[in-house]
Amino acid sequence: LAKTTQPISMDSYEGQEVNITCSHNNIATNDYITWYQQFPSQGPRFIIQGYKTKVTNEVASLFIPADRKSSTLSLPRVSLSDTAVYYCLVGDKGYSTLTFGKGTMLLVSP
């Protein structure tokens, strides 16, 4: 299983762009990279998923370099409600199993 490493915590202010980088050196050819967000006492929520280059949706962008050994989740203009734990996951080939790391606790201040 591909292991992921991401910062334990990050601080930001409202309106700023936040970039959270995750490393996954032993990612497999068929693995996808997925990010989830979790608020306290709630289940994680899917944010974005990608395989290579760049993916953008209405809430975030995901940048994946050519070697795919890392990825960066970009949250534009964060607000207080973006305070949460963000998990970077690398998909197990062929299955829906998710392997969660420790995640990054993002604290957004006014």
Next chain:
Amino acid sequence: KAGVTQTPRYLIKTRGQQVTLSCSPISGHRSVSWYQQTPGQGLQFLFEYFSETQRNKGNFPGRFSGRQFSNSRSEMNVSTLELGDSALYLCASSLGASGARQYEQYFGPGTRLTVT
């Protein structure tokens, strides 16, 4: 479309008892996975069911078991409860894996189990 529902939301049990948690996936989803979340260990995968068959299992003792019914609803059972089983148990549903692509999983609100 209704989301993933889990019952009960909160549960208090005594050490040595057993407990059954229930999960109803999103309509049309055939895969249900269970996770345990604790402050110390974080989110850990328990098992996954697809079309009533356990397809994958995490590193948990045999006291943890589950099943899936023909309507995709799933239950997990923990027997001989230990204090360390106190956790948030999360259920997630997805359409189901096909080939290499990892399908998006939708999580329920969880069941908070406290063992005293």
